[in-house]
Amino acid sequence: MQDEPNGSLRGKRQGFDYLIVGAGFAGSVLAERLAAGLGKRVLLIDRRPHIGGNAYDHYDDDGILVHRYGPHIFHTNSQRIVDYLSRFTKWRPYEHRVLAEVDGRQVPIPINRITLNLLYGLALDEAGAADFLAARAEPVAEIRSSEDVVVNQVGRELYEKFFRGYTRKQWGLDPSQLDRSVTARVPTRTSDDDRYFTDSFQQMPLHGYTRMFERMLDHRNIKILLNTDYREICKAVRYRHLVYCGPIDEYFDHCYGRLPYRSLQFHHETLDREQLQPVAVVNYPAEDVPWTRITEYKHLTGQRHHKTSITYEYPSAEGEPYYPIPRQENTELYRRYQALADATQGVTFLGRLGTYKYYNMDQVVGQALALYKRIKEDERCAAPDESPEHAASPARQAS
Template sequence: MIDYIIVGAGLAGCVLAERIANKLDKKVLIIEKRNHIGGNCFDYKDENNILIHKYGPHLFHTNNKEVVDYLSQFTSWDIYNHEVLCFIDGKKVSIPFNFNTLYEVFPQSKAKALEEKLLSNFEYNSKIPILELKKSEDKDLAFLADYIYDKIFVNYTAKQWGMKPEDMDSAVTARVPVFIGRDNRYFNDKYQMLPANGYTKMIEKMLNHKNIKIMTNTDFKELCSLKEKDFYLFDTKFEGKVIYTGQIDELFDYKFGELPYRSVDMKFETVEKKFYQEKATVNYPNDYDFTRITEFKHIHPTKSDKTTILKEYPQEYRIGVNTPYYPIFTSTNQENYNKYLEYSKEFENLLLVGRLAEYKYYDMDDIVERALEFFKKENFD
C-alpha cells in the first residue's frame, strides 16, 4: 500500500512527501534515523523557554517568491534581519566586512581612502569574494584584502574546514564576501524571516496528511535492502519509487570509499543573565577553539531572566560518532561522488535529492526550490 519510500525527514524529503501526498494522492512512507523530523532545521523550546536550533542557527533568507509562497501554506512569519559581529584584536566589528567595518578598524583618513578606492573599482551594494579582492593590483586594495584575509578569513576557514582557503572550491570561499556598502545585515535577500512558531511546527503542518506515514528512530536498512538492482521492503520487492536524501556512500555500503564531511560539536550553555552578547551571532576567527557563539534570544525574543548560547567547535566527521554537516568540496571528492552517482543510475526506481545524497551544500531556500523543481521534472506518476 506504499507508493513512495522517502529516506530522511529533512526539508528535501518533507517537501517531496507533501507534494506527492497532496498533488498525486499517493501514499508515502518517510523513514528517519533520528528521533525527530526536520533534519538540521529541527528546533525546540529548552528549559529556559527559549526556542533553540539544535543543529546551529538556521536563518531563512531568499529572493525566490515561489519558495516563500509555498512555505507560507504551512506557517506565518516573523521578520528577522540577521546581524553578525566578528571578534578582531579585542573588539567586535561588523561582518560581512563593509564600509562601517572600515571605520571600526582603521583611522578615519585611512578608512575614507579605502572606501573611495572600493567605490571606484566595484559597484555599490555588490559583494566581492575575498580571494577575488586579493588579486587586486592596487596596493591599497591589496593591503585591505590581506588585512581581511588574515584577520577574518584564513583562521576561521582553517578552523571550520581544516584546510587552507586556496585548497577549497570557490563556491565555499565566495560565501565570505566583502560588501561594498553600509548594510550591516549578514544577508541582503529580499525576504528575511523566520517561521513564527519555528521550523519544526512548520514541517509538522507540511506532513499532516493521511497519505504520509513517518517512522523515526529507524534506519533505512532495518526495513529495506538492496538485492541485485532492486529494493526490498520487509523482504518483499518494492515496486514503487525510493527517494533517498541520506548519505549516498552509506546507501551503497561505501563501495567507492567514504565521502568526507566536516562536523560540528554543538555546546549549549545556560547563562544566568538576560543577554550574553550584543547580536545573535559573534564569530571568533582567531581566538578560542570555537568558531562562533549564537544567542537564541536575539533570534526568537522570549521573556526569560536567563539566556541560552551555543558554541560551535568544528571537527572531522566520523561515521557513527557525530553528524555530517558540510560536504568538503575538492576535485578528488567530487570525482569520488560521481562514481556513486553513476552507479545509482543502475537502480531504476531510485531518486537522489538533498545535501547528503547530492554531496552539495544547500541553503534552506535552495533545498526547497530544488525539491519543488525535482517534483515537477521527475516522472512521479
Template sequence: MFDYIIIGSGFAGSVIAERIANVLNKKVLIIEKRNHIGGNCYDYKDENHIIVHKYGPHLFHTDYKDVFDYLSNFTEWQVYQHKVLAFIDGKKVPIPFNFNSIREVFPKTLADRLERKLLEKYQYGSKVPILELKKTDDEDLKFWADFIYEKVFKNYTAKQWGLKPEEIDPEVTSRVPVYISRDNRYFTDKYQVIPKDGYTKIFERMLSHPYIKIMLNTDFKEVIKIDFENNKIFFMEHEFKGKLIFTGMIDELFDFKYGYLPYRSLNLKFETLDKEYYQEAPVVNYPNDYDFTRITEFKHIHPVETKKTTILKEYPKSYQPDKDIPYYPVFTKENRELYNKYKEEAEKFENLILVGRLAEYRYYDMDDVVKRALEVFEERVR
C-alpha cells in the same frame, strides 16, 4: 502499501512527501533515523521557553518568491534581519566585512582612502569574493584584502574546514564575500524571516496528512535492501517498484564501495546563563581566538521575555562515521570525483532519486533545498 518511500525528513524529503500526498494523492512512507522530524532544522523550546536550534542556527532568507510563498502555507513569519559580528583584534566588527567594518579597525585617513578606491573599482552595493580581492594590484587595496584574509577568512576557514581557503571550492569561499556598502546585514535577500513558531512546526504541518506515514528511530538499512547486481530495491523483503527518494549520504547508500566521502562535523556546546543577554548580536564569530568558531544567542533570533539566555558554541571537527553528524560536504576536486562514482551507480536504478545536501554532496541553503525539492517533484516524481 506505499507508492513512494523517502529516506530522511529534512526539507528535501518533507517537501516532496507533502507534494506527493497533496498533489498526487499517493501514499508515501518517510524513514527517519533520528527520533524527530525536520533534520538539522529541528528546533524546540527549552525550560526557559527559548526556541533553540538543536543543530546550530538556521536563518531563512531567499529571493525566490515561489519558495517563500510555498513555505508560507505552513507558517506565519516574523521579519528578521540577521546580523553577525566578528571578534577581531579585541573589537567586534560587522561581518561580512564592509565600509563600517573598515572604520572600526583602521584610522580615518586610511579608511577614507580605502573607501574611495573601492568605489572607483567596484559598484556600490556589490559583493566581492575575498580571493578575487587579493589579486588586486593597488597597494592599499592589497593591504586591505590581505588584512581581511588573515584576520577573518584564513583562521576561520582552518577551524571550520581543516583547510586553507585556496584549497576549498570557490562555491564555499564566495558565500561570505566583502560588501562594498554600509549594509550590516549578513544577508541581502528580499525575504528575510523566521517562522513564528519555529521550524519544527513547519514540518509537523507539512507532514500532517493521512497519506504520509513516518517511521522514526529507523535506519533505512533495517527495512531497505539494495540488489546491486540487478539494480533492484527491496522494502521489507519485497521488491519495491515505486520510487525511492533518498536524501541521506550517497556513499552510505552504496555501502561505501568506493570509500567514504569526507564531511565536516560539529561539537555543539549549549549553555544556559543567568543573565538577560550574553552578547550584542545573534551571532559573534571568533576567527582567530578560541577553539570554537562562533557563539549563537537564540533570544536574539526568537525574542522572548525571560531573565535567562541560551547560547551555543560550535567546535568544528572531522566527521567520524557512525559517531558524528555529517554537516558539511568538503568541496575539493578529489571529493567531487569520488561523488561522481557514486552518482553513476545511482543512475543505474530507474526508480531511485537523489535530492538534498548529503545525497547530492552539495551545500544547499534552506531556500535552495526547498526549491530543489519542488523542482525534483515536478521533473521526476509526478
C-alpha cells in the same frame, strides 16, 4: 502529524508509493507534495528521533526556543518558495547580522565601511572605503581557491584577520586547499550595509521550524517512522520508489571510498542573564579560540525571557555529516557515485547529502519542488498501459 512507533508498519499490507529517507527539508517537502498534490502514499523515515533535519528547533529546559544544530536563518529571492512554505507557517521579520571578534573588538562581517573605520580608527566614506580596499587588494591572475578570492578582493591582511583562521577551523583545511565557492559566499562591501544576507525575503518561521514541519507533514497519506535506519526496514516495506536524502556514498556502502564531510559539535548553555551578545551570531576567526561562533537564539526568535540560551560551535571531522567539503577531488569522487546512481533503478537522490552539494535551505526546498514537478509531469505522460503503478523508475539525480 501521524507518527508511527518504530517497527509499526501498518501500511505494509497495501504498500507505499514512495519511501523517503530523511525528514529534513528535502524529504519533508517532497513527501507533502506527493501526498497532497498527487494523492500518493508516502512512508517518511529518519534515524533521528525528530523531524526537521538540521533545522529542528525545540524549547530547552528553561523554556527558550533553541536550534539544536546551530542557527538556521531563512532567506531567499524566490517568491515561489516563500509562497509554498507560507502554507505551513506565519513569519517573523528578521535580518541577520553577524559580528567578528577581531583585534579585541567586535566588528561587522561581511567587511563593510563600518568594519574598516572601527578596525583602523578611520572616518572613510563609501568612496574612501572602496579606495582603501583597492589599495590593499592583491590581484590574482587565476582565481582557483578560497584564498585567491579574498586576497584578490581585500588583500592579505584582512584575509588573515577574518578568513584564514575561521576557514581552517571550519573546514579542517587551509583556504588555499578549498574551492573558491567557500569564501565567495561572503561578500565585501563599501557601504554601511551590515546585513549578512541581502535576499528580498528574510524572515523566520513565527513559531519555529519544527512547528512548520509538523503542519507540512500533517496529512493522512504520510506515515512517519523515527529512530529508524533505512537498512533496518527497507526489506520489510513494500514501496514503488525510493527517494534517498542521506549520504549517497553511504547508500552504496562506500564502495568507492568515503565522501568527505565536515561535522559540528555543539555546546549548549543557558545563562542567568537577559542578553549576552548584541547580535545573534558572533564569529571567532582566531585559531587559538577552539569554537568558530557563538549563537544567542532570542535574537532570532524574538522571544522575551529573563534568561538566555547560547550555543558554541566546534567543527569536527567526526560525527553527523553536515557539509560536503568543496574540493575538486571530492567532486570527482562524487561523480563516480553519481554514475552508479544513474545506473540504479528505482532510486532518486535528493538534498545536500544525496547530491553532495552545499545548498542553503531555500535551495533544498526548490530542489524538492522541482523533483515533484518532474514526477507530476512524468505521470501525466505515462501511457495508459504503462501506468505509474507499473512503470519502471530509473534512479535520478535531483538537480
